[in-house]
Amino acid sequence: MHTQAKPTGALAGLRVIDLTQMLAGPFCTQILADHGADVIKVEAMTGDGTRVTGPFCAxxxxxxFGGYFQSVNRNKRSIAVDLKAGEGRAILRGLIDNADIVVENxxxxxxxxLGLAYETLRETNPRLVYGTVRGFGDPRSGESPYAQWPAYDVVSQAMGxxxxxxxxxxxxxxxxxxxxxxxxxxxxxxxxxxAAVNRVHETGQGQFVDVAMTDAVLAMCERIVYQTSYTGDVPAPEGNRHPLLCPFGLFRARDGRVSIACATDAFWEKLAIAIGRPDMATDAAFATNAARVERQQQVIDAIEAFTTVRTKEEIAAVLGGKVPFGPVYTSAEIFEDPHYQAREMLVEVEQPGSATPVKIAGVPIKLSxxxxxxxQRxxxxxxxxREILQAAGYAMHDIDRLRNSGIVR
Structure with missing residues (x-):
């Protein structure tokens, strides 16, 4: 089980003041923490709202905290501060003055x-990299008409x-x-x-980093932009198919679905032979991607004639390693797959209040x-x-006074 240890990693030495909550901000700062940054999570006196979100161990x-909070706040240290109090804001200002990065959402x-605008903070910490993630971005980068609209995942998925x-x-x-x-x-x-931290190393100057959730989702949907620009068409949902490639999507198996993606004619030839249809590998009506897109349903029918009478495991025995292929997994199947064990992608951590450790998703970025x-959990x-304030120069009696007066917890 993973416990507290001295941070190591490519980002060791960076200090991050994390003022985020919910998912987007904490997920970002957790990546930094995973790779060695000292991430100090500054919470309200009642804590990040996701602490009360389940699931909880029986x-x-x-x-x-439950599974939600555990999954996106590992490797961080927590300090609770009342930012409505002037003394609480002064504590935060002092932490930021000695940090490399601040992130808020x-x-x-x-x-x-709060008197803690980027322009104010950089007066005493010119090297500061200030990162924000909001639904529609920060006005500094271009004021959206929706700048004051609150947003969650479902909103950015919709509008992006x-x-x-x-x-x-x-x-x-x-x-x-x-x-x-x-x-x-x-x-x-x-x-x-x-990127901004790298620039600090060259110039000594920090900067403001602004990401709008909707912008980021649109960037990941880049295909819809060029499709509309080049052709005037407006893409729409197409189920488990691809508008430009065939076969490329999901296919029925006896016990679920599998994914097959033949983005090249060479892969198609291998697939056609594997499913017992070598004729379709050489037939001009199916030999090229353009031809297969025109006859998409015939291609799908030929593949499903093979897949629907076999289990995902049986299909994998035939197609695995030959063409781009993968079964559609449930979480239970992920827990059983040796790939995720070998890659340390299911990591056991302590769950306070429970006698049983829990598993969370591991670190996907592998550095040699x-x-x-x-x-740590x-x-x-x-x-x-207490340890954060001591390191910031506060005496023990001052820390006790702050706690007794409700400025910190």
């Missing part, structure tokens, strides 16, 4: 009202174009299962922050010399308040 009587204007090309048919736009409307912007923000790692609320 024997967890403490309920300090409040609505535009909140930090300004992702739902508009996802679903079983043209009339049924569909939400993608995971919170990609949050996690994609988080990844974009992480890239922007690290400075690997990231899950070093998500923090309890204010678990590190």
């Amino acid at each position: 024997d967890d009587t403490l309920r300090a 409040f609505r535009a204007g909140v930090m300004e009202r 174009g992702m739902m508009g090309i996802t679903g079983p048919d043209r009339d049924t736009p569909t939400k993608i299962g995971p919170g990609v409307g949050d996690t994609i912007p988080a990844l974009m923000l992480c890239i922007g922050i690290l 010399e400075t690997p990231g790692a899950v070093r 998500a923090p309890l609320l204010g678990e590190h308040t």
Whole structure:
């Protein structure tokens, strides 16, 4: 089981003040923490709102946090501060003055009202990289008419174009299962922050990094932009098919679905032979991708004549390693697959309040010399308040006074 250890990794030495909550911001700062950054999660006195979101272990009587919070806040330290109090804001200002990065996902204007705008902070910390992720971005980069609209994953998926090309048919736009409307912007923000940090090393000057959730989703849906620009067509949901490639999608198996993606004619030839249809590999009506797109249903019918009478495991025995192929997994199947064990993608951590460790998703970015790692579970609320304030120069009696007066927890 992974426990507290001295941070290592490619980002060791960077200090991050994390003012984020929910999913997008915490997911970004967790990536930094996984790779060695010292991430100090500054929480309200009541904590990040996701602490009370389940699921919880059946024997967890403490309920300090559930699976949601555990999954996106590992490797961080927590300090709880009352930012409504002047002394609380002064504590935060001092932490930021000694940090490399600050990340927040409040609505535009909140930090300004606290007297902690980027322009103010950089006066005393010119090297500061200030990262934000909001539904429609920060006015500094271009003021959206929706700048003050609150947004969650489902909103950015909808307005960024992702739902508009996802679903079983043209009339049924569909939400993608995971919170990609949050996690994609988080990844974009992480890239922007690290680009800005690199620039600091060259110039000594920090900068403001702004990611709008809707912008990030649109960027990931890049195909719809060029399709409309080049042809005037407006893409719509097309089920489990691809408008430009065939075969490329999901196919029925006896016990579920499998994915097959033949983006080249060479792969198609191998697939046709494997499913017992070598005639379709050489027939001009199917030999090229353009021809197969025109006769998409015939191609799908030929493949499903092979797949529907076999299990996912039986299909894998025939197609695995020959063409781009993968079964559609449930989470239970992921837990059993040796790939995820070998890649350390199911990591066991302590769950406070429970006698049983839990598993969370591991670190997907593998670095050969400075690997990231899950070093510790998500923090309890204010678990590190005392050590953070001591390191910032506060005397023990001052820390006790701050706690007794409700400024920190």
